[in-house]
Amino acid sequence: SQTIHQWPATLVQPVGSPLSLECTVEGTSNPNLYWYRQAAGRGLQLLFYSVGIGQISSEVPQNLSASRPQDRQFILSSKKLLLSDSGFYLCAWSWGITFYEQYFGPGTRLTVT
Amino acid sequence: EDQVTQSPEALRLQEGESSSLNCSYTVSGLRGLFWYRQDPGKGPEFLFTLYSAGEEKEKERLKATLTKKESFLHITAPKPEDSATYLCAVQARDTGNQFYFGTGTSLTVIP
Numbered sequence: 357s358q359t360i361h362q363w364p365a366t367l368v369q370p371v372g373s374p375l376s377l378e379c380t381v382e383g384t385s386n387p388n389l390y391w392y393r394q395a396a397g398r399g400l401q402l403l404f405y406s407v408g409i410g411q412i413s414s415e416v417p418q419n420l421s422a423s424r425p426q427d428r429q430f431i432l433s434s435k436k437l438l439l440s441d442s443g444f445y446l447c448a449w450s451w452g453i454t455f456y457e458q459y460f461g462p463g464t465r466l467t468v469t
Numbered sequence: 470e471d472q473v474t475q476s477p478e479a480l481r482l483q484e485g486e487s488s489s490l491n492c493s494y495t496v497s498g499l500r501g502l503f504w505y506r507q508d509p510g511k512g513p514e515f516l517f518t519l520y521s522a523g524e525e526k527e528k529e530r531l532k533a534t535l536t537k538k539e540s541f542l543h544i545t546a547p548k549p550e551d552s553a554t555y556l557c558a559v560q561a562r563d564t565g566n567q568f569y570f571g572t573g574t575s576l577t578v579i580p
Contacts, residue, residue, distance in 0.1 A: 448512075457515050458568060460505075
């Protein structure tokens with residue numbers, strides 16, 4: 357069966373510090389990978405998605421970037437965090453782009469102070 | 470422009486009191502509508518996918534239905550363990566992989 361991992365589970369970082377969140381998927385190959393941010397009282401916002409190694413599409417211009425160095429690894433980064441980057445970050449995977457549900461990881465709670 | 474609207478925002482039910490959650494959408498050319506359950510501090514858990522009007526899916530006490538403008542998640546005789554936030558998402562024909570999520574309905578089932 358497929359399993360998706362995210363770490364760390366929680367993170368408190370000062371404004372201006374760098375960020376690296378990691379997501380890995382087990383039990384499948386060549387998954388589509390996604391990064392979402394969930395803010396309180398708002399729906400999930402798609403940040404980035406990837407259909408393969410080195411292929412990243414950005415949905416929202418922001419202070420964040422993503423990379424996919426390996427088939428089942430997806431990394432979310434920032435060089436300098438802003439207060440507005442606080443939120444619950446979720447990684448997801450799917451078999452394909454259309455007609456397929458997305459499966460989510462446990463999430464990372466990021467608080468920027 | 471809101472693509473997905475869920476109602477009510479919050480719902481409190483007595484154990485055994487059946488009800489329905491609503492998800493209305495405005496995307497043109499629906500590819501799929503997805504229901505998720507999310508517990509506090511955790512990632513959403515996939516429940517159902519609906520593709521066309523008239524389709525129904527069931528799982529234990531939950532049944533999801535789809536019309537051309539909305540979907541309902543019916544909860545029959547809920548138990549306290551059904552308490553969670555239920556999220557709806559839609560995928561449109563002209564936006565590829567993009568899922569549009571609603572803000573969810575927070576369900577509390579009181580014993």
